[in-house]
Amino acid sequence: MNQTALVTGASSGIGLEIVRQLCGRGLRVFATGRNAGRLNTLRQETGCFAEPFDLALPEAPVALYAAAKAAFGAAPDVVINNAGFNRRKAPVTDLTTAELDEAYAVTIRAAALLSREAMRDMIPRKSGHIINVASTVVWQQVENSSIYCAVKCALHGFTVALIKEARPHGIKVTGVYPGGTDTAFRAIDRPDYMKPESAARMIVDTLFAPADVIVHQLTFRPFVETNF
Ligand SMILES: NC(=O)c1ccc[n+]([C@@H]2O[C@H](COP(=O)([O-])OP(=O)(O)OC[C@H]3O[C@@H](n4cnc5c(N)ncnc54)[C@H](OP(=O)(O)O)[C@@H]3O)[C@@H](O)[C@H]2O)c1
Known part of the structure; x- marks a missing residue:
């Protein structure tokens, strides 16, 4: 039974x-991001634990995991690696070292280190669920988003390997591949895209699958993206 989630x-x-x-749905949740003000509002609204961490910093994932463990008084049952961004669209000729490093750090390094910390606790317990949020760009890469496509494909590769390592220990791992969702992810409003609450519901529902079912790969899109 999943009772706590990071x-x-x-x-x-x-x-x-x-x-x-x-x-x-009754879980105790540790929420993180960088924006302390928005996290504080979320804590007041939901009663979750909340603390800011910048996952671009190398030490942040391990410190975050320890903070969540301390708040719950035990290792989390669920870890959802959802932080991600596509800071700008640009051709390969314009890429910078700094944006490559930041995308790698947040999308791959943080997810891998949080998965490592979680697996170390979940393996002895023989239970747990790790969810990695990638994107439909894993299935169809697009121009002018090469870094985003690259790190999400890397997250997919990591997730497939993790699925295979976790299986013998009774630990569930899910890769999530959402299509366009109308969030702050992009500067313009996209009312034709999925609402964030709809995408969240798809992800949350995987945690409530029957015990003998693992959702390995969850792909979903808005109606406007059905031409793939
Ligand atoms: N929206 C879409 O169309 C879409 C489609 C497919 C996949 N996705 C994926 O879904 C996930 C959620 O995206 P969203 O649409 O909800 O975007 P969003 O509204 O922009 O949220 C992104 C979240 O990532 C956090 N984040 C970014 N950089 C961070 C850092 N250095 N350290 C810690 N946290 C950081 C942000 O926190 P702060 O703002 O506090 O820094 C924010 O909470 C991402 O992985 C994204 O790639 C989105």
């Missing part, structure tokens, strides 16, 4: 809605 990228969009829904 959620990254929880100060906005899909992650914020995941926290609302998990709290509404």
Whole structure:
């Protein structure tokens, strides 16, 4: 039974809605992002634990995991690696070292280190659920988003390996591949895209699958993206 969850990228969009829904379904949740003000508002609204961490910093994932463990008084049952971004669209000729490093750090390094910390606690318990939020760009890469496509494909590769390592220990691992969702992810409003609460519901529901079912890969899109 999943009773506690650590959620990254929880100060906005899909992650914020995941926290609302998990709290509404009775889980104790540790929410994180960088924006302390939005996390504080979410804590007041839902009663979750909340603390800011910048996952671009190398020591942040381990410190975050320890903070969540201390808040719960035990290792989390669920870890949702949801933090991510596509800071700008640009051709390969314009890429900078700094944006490559930041995308790697938040999307891959943080998710891998949080998965490592979680697996170390979940293996002896023989239970747990790790969810990694990638994107439909894993299935269809697009121009002018090469870094985003690259790190999400890397997260997919990591997740598939993790699925295979976790299986013998009774630990569930899910890769999530959402299509367009109307969040702060992009500067313009996209009312034709999925609402963040809808994407969150798809993700949260995987935690409530029957015990003998693992959702390995969850792909979903808005109607406007059905031409793939
Ligand atoms: N929206 C879409 O169309 C779409 C489609 C497919 C996949 N996704 C994926 O879904 C996930 C959630 O995205 P969203 O649409 O909800 O976007 P969002 O509203 O922009 O939320 C992104 C979250 O990631 C956090 N974050 C970014 N950089 C961080 C850092 N250095 N350290 C810690 N947290 C950081 C942000 O926190 P702060 O703002 O507090 O820094 C925020 O909570 C992402 O992984 C995204 O790639 C989104």
